[in-house]
Amino acid sequence: MIQTPRPAACPRRRRALVMGLRAAHERDADSAALGDTAELLYGTALLAEGGELRDPARFTCLLAERLAEAL
Numbered sequence: 001m002i003q004t005p006r007p008a009a010c011p012r013r014r015r016a017l018v019m020g021l022r023a024a025h026e027r028d029a030d031s032a033a034l035g036d037t038a039e040l041l042y043g044t045a046l047l048a049e050g051g052e053l054r055d056p057a058r059f060t061c062l063l064a065e066r067l068a069e070a071l
Helices: 012-028 030-047 056-070
Strands: none
Touching: 012 030, 030 056
16 A cells, blocks of 8 residues: 655644754854754655655764764
């Protein structure tokens, strides 16, 4: 059975992430980590809408790095 993409179920959380990203950009626009975070946010939204990542290996690596930092 093929599933059709559904709109993301957490618009409030996405908004909070976007607002946090904007605030971080205002504090330090040149941060390399900020660019990586924006790429992760975009990739996550793309996947949530049923899209495909341009570079799944890079996305996986960025995600793994962020998760390792959080532990």
